[in-house]
Amino acid sequence: MYGMKPQDQFIKHALKMLFDDGVVAVFRREGIFHIDGLACHYSASYPTGFVGVADNDDALDVFASFVAGFTMQDTDEENAVLANWQKLCRDLARRDDDHPATLLFSAPEVMLVFNHHADKVEELEMRVGPILEENPVKNQQARLQRPAAIFRPDNIEKVQDCVRWALRHGLGLTVVGGGHSAHCHRSNVVAIDMSAFDSVHILKEVEDEDDQDIAFNSLVVAGVGCKTVNIISRTLKKGLTVPLGSRPSVGAGLWLQGGIGHLTRMYGLTCDNIVGAVLISVASGEIFYVGRVPSKHVPKEARRPDNETDILWALKGAGTNFGIVLSVTLHAYRAHTFHTRSWVIPLGDNAEAKRRLREFNEKVAKGCSKFCSADAYLYCEDGRLKLGITTFTLTGAASPSPMTILSKREGDIWGTKSDINIVDGVEAFEAEMYMSKMHGEHGDGKTSSLKRCVFLKDIGGSKIARHLVSAVESRPSPFCYLHLLHGGGKAGEVTPEATAFGCRDWDFACIITGVWPQDEDGSRVAHASVQWVYDVVDSLLPLSRGTYGADLGPDPRDAVLAEKAFGPNTVRLGRLKRLMDPRDVLAWACPLPKPRCPNSSFLLPANTAPARTTAPANGSPFSLNMTVTLLLQRMVFARKL
Numbered sequence: 061m062y063g064m065k066p067q068d069q070f071i072k073h074a075l076k077m078l079f080d081d082g083v084v085a086v087f088r089r090e091g092i093f094h095i096d097g098l099a100c101h102y103s104a105s106y107p108t109g110f111v112g113v114a115d116n117d118d119a120l121d122v123f124a125s126f127v128a129g130f131t132m133q134d135t136d137e138e139n140a141v142l143a144n145w146q147k148l149c150r151d152l153a154r155r156d157d158d159h160p161a162t163l164l165f166s167a168p169e170v171m172l173v174f175n176h177h178a179d180k181v182e183e184l185e186m187r188v189g190p191i192l193e194e195n196p197v198k199n200q201q202a203r204l205q206r207p208a209a210i211f212r213p214d215n216i217e218k219v220q221d222c223v224r225w226a227l228r229h230g231l232g233l234t235v236v237g238g239g240h241s242a243h244c245h246r247s248n249v250v251a252i253d254m255s256a257f258d259s260v261h262i263l264k265e266v267e268d269e270d271d272q273d274i275a276f277n278s279l280v281v282a283g284v285g286c287k288t289v290n291i292i293s294r295t296l297k298k299g300l301t302v303p304l305g306s307r308p309s310v311g312a313g314l315w316l317q318g319g320i321g322h323l324t325r326m327y328g329l330t331c332d333n334i335v336g337a338v339l340i341s342v343a344s345g346e347i348f349y350v351g352r353v354p355s356k357h358v359p360k361e362a363r364r365p366d367n368e369t370d371i372l373w374a375l376k377g378a379g380t381n382f383g384i385v386l387s388v389t390l391h392a393y394r395a396h397t398f399h400t401r402s403w404v405i406p407l408g409d410n411a412e413a414k415r416r417l418r419e420f421n422e423k424v425a426k427g428c429s430k431f432c433s434a435d436a437y438l439y440c441e442d443g444r445l446k447l448g449i450t451t452f453t454l455t456g457a458a459s460p461s462p463m464t465i466l467s468k469r470e471g472d473i474w475g476t477k478s479d480i481n482i483v484d485g486v487e488a489f490e491a492e493m494y495m496s497k498m499h500g501e502h503g504d505g506k507t508s509s510l511k512r513c514v515f516l517k518d519i520g521g522s523k524i525a526r527h528l529v530s531a532v533e534s535r536p537s538p539f540c541y542l543h544l545l546h547g548g549g550k551a552g553e554v555t556p557e558a559t560a561f562g563c564r565d566w567d568f569a570c571i572i573t574g575v576w577p578q579d580e581d582g583s584r585v586a587h588a589s590v591q592w593v594y595d596v597v598d599s600l601l602p603l604s605r606g607t608y609g610a611d612l613g614p615d616p617r618d619a620v621l622a623e624k625a626f627g628p629n630t631v632r633l634g635r636l637k638r639l640m641d642p643r644d645v646l647a648w649a650c651p652l653p654k655p656r657c658p659n660s661s662f663l664l665p666a667n668t669a670p671a672r673t674t675a676p677a678n679g680s681p682f683s684l685n686m687t688v689t690l691l692l693q694r695m696v697f698a699r700k701l
């Protein structure tokens with residue numbers, strides 16, 4: 061579209077020329093891109109700006125045939141063409157010293173695909189409106205996206221209207237819970253803000269015919285517009301708590317995809333404690349309820365679906381992919397107070413860092429009963445590597461705990477200097493070291509960040525410790541850090557197949573957090589910090605016990621991580637996704653691996669205008685078309701097959 065201005069007018073004009081099944085696909089080389097007033101049928105991003113192909117003849121034959129759109133026969137003549145193509149690929153590709161065996165091809169970063177219903181946002185506004193002018197979600201990357209519109213339905217019928225509108229017009233939706241992930245907003249996609257569904261109902265000591273073993277059997281029915289702190293502060297008043305995560309403002313995305321916090325070792329993950337839910341099917345717009353939903357919380361038109369067991373299973377760990385959830389029924393437990401204790405240990409050199417990590421693992425973490433947990437932070441401050449440690453111990457809990465271990469040995473492990481506090485479930489949020497101690501509280505919060513998480517077993521082992529220490533040393537911005545969040549205990553006792561959350565054999569969730577100043581969004585340091593996160597994850601992956609699905613989204617780098625997020629449940633989840641969301645309405649949630657794609661390809665002539673006009677100096681029309689082809693294939697696969 062070089063020279064075509066205003067671009068949106070040309071795109072809108074092109075949309076008017078479409079036949080029923082046609083689409084307009086718009087590619088943009090870099091950055092965030094949107095077109096005012098239009099809702100897209102599909103979008104994809106390719107944020108690294110290049111694709112890599114293994115530098116060997118076989119891979120190049122497959123790749124070049126794919127780009128060309130047809131397969132060569134095994135004849136002398138056609139083999140000669142293939143040999144030419146191999147040479148062409150090698151001549152056109154870039155190379156990178158870090159990946160000498162890979163050929164790199166420049167690619168557009170964003171693709172938006174519009175169908176002839178792209179201008180139907182007004183129709184939804186009439187039914188569900190008004191469009192929210194502002195929706196300041198927590199996540200800065202999500203805030204940079206420009207949704208086609210943000211609606212805040214305040215009753216169930218309006219959520220159904222949104223789904224039916226999306227189905228009727230072949231459009232997608234994103235759902236906003238606590239707004240902590242990067243993918244609750246997407247440019248040119250309608251966002252459904254669920255904050256109106258914020259009720260919390262507490263049912264103390266209800267009868268449970270199915271599970272007589274639960275001594276203290278209380279339930280909480282929480283609307284998905286609630287944040288963690290809304291639930292905990294309400295339940296605390298009744299002497300109850302729910303095992304949620306460690307931050308007060310996180311929302312339903314956490315409950316539905318895992319939920320690791322200081323009660324995990326005692327009561328399991330949040331998703332383990334889901335016993336029922338109400339949701340809107342994104343296949344039909346119907347209201348479903350599954351599992352245990354107290355009768356007065358079952359909406360009038362709701363029904364139990366035939367595959368209720370599958371849905372409840374899937375909501376426990378992969379629950380953002382199968383429908384728009386309205387409320388969740390969770391087990392609640394007697395509330396406690398915690399002793400918290402924090403240490404910051406300056407580390408002299410690498411060797412000391414590894415030794416301290418080993419000591420932490422052996423002498424503190426392994427000494428914890430399930431009534432306590434011990435988190436570690438590895439970070440740099442004032443140019444110096446530091447190990448931060450926080451222990452949480454239930455007051456009055458049985459030994460052994462890090463408290464008792466450390467008091468016996470005080471002085472010979474961490475020194476006597478530590479902060480000791482007694483906190484309740486709400487105050488515990490502020491005991492997090494990265495909120496209270498590290499990096500001057502992250503530059504007073506004026507930072508952007510990206511987190512990805514791998515599950516680790518033996519963090520004191522020399523290989524893992526070496527990777528952790530060198531990860532912090534290679535950080536591109538001083539604020540980047542690693543958080544080792546203690547798991548195991550009850551969460552590790554659940555079999556991997558029992559819930560969709562399939563990774564169970566780990567002791568620590570290692571959260572790799574790239575942080576950069578907010579006013580440097582989009583800058584080199586921001587890109588480097590994001591890439592640092594993926595590189596560290598990549599290096600830890602072979603040593604890990606899986607990945608955490610909660611932060612994974614449409615970035616293609618996440619697809620690789622998603623394959624490791626669900627353990628033995630991947631195939632079952634992929635099948636269920638196709639059944640429950642056949643039109644990919646929730647296309648931007650955690651990417652569940654899809655069933656294999658039947659052969660389909662496009663013939664895109666190398667000398668098409670867009671290729672010629674937007675190809676980078678060091679790239680080529682050839683490389684661009686290849687990416688176009690890949691992206692279009694993904695789209696067609698997602699929506700049509």
Ligand SMILES: Cc1cc2nc3c(=O)[nH]c(=O)nc-3n(C[C@H](O)[C@H](O)[C@H](O)COP(=O)(O)OP(=O)(O)OC[C@H]3O[C@@H](n4cnc5c(N)ncnc54)[C@H](O)[C@@H]3O)c2cc1C
Pocket residue numbers: 234235236237238239240241242243244254284304305306307309310311312313314315317318319320321379380381383384385386511610611648649650
């Ligand atoms: C500062 C911070 C602290 C964190 N702390 C923890 C922690 O202690 N423990 C932990 O386990 N994780 C933690 N996380 C990770 C967190 O669990 C994920 O980022 C999670 O996805 C956030 O959920 P949300 O509802 O706040 O975000 P959102 O961005 O609103 O939602 C996340 C995903 O869930 C989908 N979704 C939300 N609501 C619904 C719904 N009703 N129906 C269907 N889909 C829905 C969204 O579309 C999106 O794909 C933390 C993240 C951050 C940024």
